Amino acid sequence: MMKKQLHYLSLLILLSLCGCEVALHDDNYVDTEPLPLETPIEILLDAEQNSSGELLLVEGIEINYRINTPESRLISAAFYIGDNQVCESNTPQGRFQVYNNNLTGNVQVRCKITTKSLKQGESIRDQVYNGQTYEGEMNWPARFVVPQLTFYQEPEETSLEHVTIHWTFNLEKYYFKVINNGEVIAAKTKDTSITLPAPSFGSPQRYIEVRIVDETGKELTPSFMKGYSYTGVDTFLNGSQLNRLYSLYSNILYTSQYGEVNSYDIPSLAKVAEFKDNKSSATPIAVSPNSDKMAVDYSDQVYIFSGKDLNPIAKIDYPERGYVPKDILLTSDNKLALYYNYLSKVYLYNADNGQLEKTVSLSGTNFTPEDYPELWNYQINESYLCEPVVTYGFYLTPLQNFERGKTVFYSQYYSSYFFHPTHPHELIIMSQNNKISIMNCQSGEIIRTISKGEEYVFCNIDPATGNYLFQIPHYIIITNENGEELFRLKSEAIYPRLFNNTLTCWEGFALNIKPYLEKP
Incomplete structure (x- = not known):
């Protein structure tokens, strides 16, 4: 068990007499020897020791000292680390700062001390030995240590409700100040673990900081602290601003951040592969319903990948200068479709080699003079083209190989809408108060509604x-x-x-x- 260092120093080295010359007579001369101090000098160092009795020295941290001289007056005390003097004082209490000066391994802390006897008349012995000076030295074995604060978590202590964070520190005399996401939750504690409410899903606020403080709660000078980003039950994939796409066929999650594309297994969330190009922006945009193909939009090109290992098999340049495709699809008949809503045009490519096979015009909807088409909000899948007019309805056109069928207008109020991800003949319509209506595109009937409330x-x-x-x-x-x-x-x-x-x-x-x- 490490303890504070307490030492007693008995000093009797040098006797010095001072004052006027006095003639000595044989009848009053007594031959005497210097008297030792009856009470030892006491030196207290506020420093931690290891099991071998060595003082543990931390670069830049102060050590407090106290010197008790019951039978004498302190003249000076000089402290050394190795051969380097770090402090000299004539006060019985003070502190000195630890400096390394490139010393390694074992060193010594030394104190050279000088005291004088008390004023004449304060004790019988001082009346005899007035002005006696004592000089001496005390040393302690020591070693430099680097503070090491290490964090860890146990998986079984992490749940949807709570997380427990542990830490270890290689010095025992100090206390800990704990700060969670900027809030002090323990000003001074000896505990080396803490249980916190689990972070909310998606929240980046999961950072704990432990600062080393003394027994008064004051932070050390220089300060010593360390932070730790703790985890909840969720998994951090790869940075923020994460685009995501799921392949039902492969059961693979595709993500991108800037120009990097990754694939992950579900449900393990183990990373399968990554793909990097010299592009600054990548968005996984389409998956095939009946193969492992996946397409990534690079803002000027579309890459087609084969499989979860992210092997690129084709690169397709945008065919229209100055225009960006509204929707990009991989179809059940192995085509890549680029739909340009402002041009009412679809480009169809072979998904194996990226060769253009045909271009299809989708113009022909007979809008009334009162209609105000929301061109920016057109939606398309393999089976239907949906062309809304502002707020009060939409034109729905069935497609066969992207060739138009008969268009039907539905006066259905909406705030937004999209096609069901796996039921291509169902249109999901969002309306007032976030009410959801599911429409069968073949019959035009609302087959199901969900109305949870406006806040949903x-x-x-x-x-x-x-x-x-x-x-x-x-x-x-x-x-x-x-x-x-x-x-x-x-x-x-x-x-x-x-x-x-x-x-x-x-x-x-x-x-x-x-x-x-x-x-x-």
């Missing part, structure tokens, strides 16, 4: 399970297709999405929720 913001439909993901303030909620709640989780996520029971978000976190759905 719809996020997406899980392509694998058909469950719905909603977001309300501070929570995300998963329901079945009838709107019945299955799971609720604290969340601060931006653009959360659900893929085969795996939550993902823009901030780069992912969480397999299947184990929690299965709990009774």
Whole structure:
């Protein structure tokens, strides 16, 4: 057990007499020897020791000292580390700072001390030995140490509700000040672990800082601290601003951040492969419904990849200068489709080699003079083209190999809409108060509605399970297709999405929720 260092120093080295010359007579002369100090000099160093009795010296940290001289007056005390003097004082209490000066291995701390006897008359012995001076030296074995603060977590101590963080420190005399996300939660403690509320899904606020303080709670000078980004039950994939795309065929999650594309296994979230090009922007944009092909939009080109290993098999330049395709699709008949809404045109490429096969015009909708088409909001899939007019309805046209069929107008109020990810003949329509209506595109009938309330913001439909993901303030909620709640989780996520029971978000976190759905 490390202890403070307490030493007693008995000093009797030099006797010095001073004053006027006095004639000595034989009848009053007594031959005497210098008397030793009856009470030892006491030196207290506020320094930690290891099991071998060595003082542990930390570069830049101060050591307090106290010197008690019961039978004498302190003249000076000089402290040395090795041969380097670090302090000299005539006061019985003070401190000195530890300097290394490139010393390595074992060193010594030394104190050279000088005292004088008390004033004449204060003791019988001082009346005899007035002005006696004592000089001496004390030394302590010592060694330099580097403070080491290490954090760790145990997986079994991490849950949806709480996380526990542990740390170790290689010096025992100090205390810890704990700060979580900028808030002091322990001003001074000897504990080496703390349990915190689990971070909300998607929240980057998961940073703890431990600062070393003394027994008064004062931070050391210079300060010593270390931070740690702790984890919850979720997994951090790869940075923020994360684009995400899921392949139901391969059960693979594709992500991108700037120009880097990655693939991850679901549900393990183990990284499978990555692809980097000299492009600054990459967005996984389309997956094939019946093969492992995946397309990435690079803002001026589209790359087609084969498989989760991200092997590029074709590169296609944008065919229209000055225009960006509104939608990019991989079709069930092995085509890549680039849809230009402002041009009412589709370019079809062979998905194996990137060769252009044909161009199809999709113009021909007979808008009325009162219509104001929302060109920027057109939607397309393999089977339908949807062309909305502002707020009060849309024109729906069936497609066969991207050739137009008969257009039908539906006067359905909407705020937004999109095609079902796995049921191509269903159109999901968002309307007032975030009401969701699912329309059968073949019959034009509303086959199902979900009305959870205005605060429920719809996020997406899980392509694998058909469950719905909603977001309300501070929570995300998963329901079945009838709107019945299955799971609720604290969340601060931006653009959360659900893929085969795996939550993902823009901030780069992912969480397999299947184990929690299965709990009774």
